[in-house]
Amino acid sequence: MTQPHYIGQPASGSGNAAAFSTAEWETRVNLAASYRLIACFGMSDLIYNHITARIPGTEHLLINPYGLMYEEITASSLVRIDIDGNVLHNPSQEYGINAAGYVIHSAVHAARHDVGCVIHTHTRAGMAISALECGLLPLTQTAMRFSEIAYHDYESVALDLDERGRLVRDLGMLDTMVLRNHGLLAVGASIAQAFNTMYWLEMACKSQVDAMSCGVPLRMPSPEIAAKTYHLYRPETRRPFGEMEWPAMLRYLDRRDPSYRD
Secondary structure, three states: OOOOOOOOOOOOOHHHHHHOOHHHHHHHHHHHHHHHHHHHOOOOEOOEOEEEEEOOOOOOEEEOOEOEOHHHOOHHHOEEEOOOOOEEEOOOOOOEOOHHHHHHHHHHHHHOOOOOEEEEEOOHHHHHHHOOOOOOOOOOHHHHOOOOOEEEOOOOOOOOOOHHHHHHHHHOOOOEEEEOOOEEEEEEOOHHHHHHHHHHHHHHHHHHHHHHHOOOOOOOOOHHHHHHHHHHHOOOOOOOOOOOOHHHHHHHHHHHOHHHHO
């Protein structure tokens, strides 16, 4: 799995890059950027939840240290673990990793070798949709991108290793899943694609909550139009959404705070 080389010039203080291979450092910078972006767009949950990425050419994953907020994550602070959750490199003596995050993310990474990045959120809109019997409706063009979305029934806090098989079964080969009574999950071949998918999934959830709160009948598109729109959003149809946008997302961060690169 090859992550795109979008890191650009390192920020001052990023001499930490010398401690890692080029592939790992590039993945670290892009992953740290995704944490910062999730925070910027209001999708973080204090110190909880995770974004994980596979280091190209390995079965090793990068995950956030459990105790830092997303806005504090830097490239060098990320923890390297193996697929079994063993910590291989942790720059902090203070923070470990969250076992619940490992259960969900390792399940997907172990089963889906096409996946380079997994994002899990507990946003207000995502949790609201997860609690609705109807789930995510194809109410808007944005939502029609997710006309085919997976669902996984809630099994309490994700600490049971046995749940991994059911998570993988329910996700199948799809890119998005609603974790019932819980939150959202998005995966992608790259960090850029996974972030783009989660961003627009969140927008679809927000739009549905807004529309349903109006208390008037909802206008639904035909199944044929929803299916056509879903097809047009597939990466093999036009382009993998997220790749073209990613350099702009990094510039967005760099204008505000480039310390994620450290």
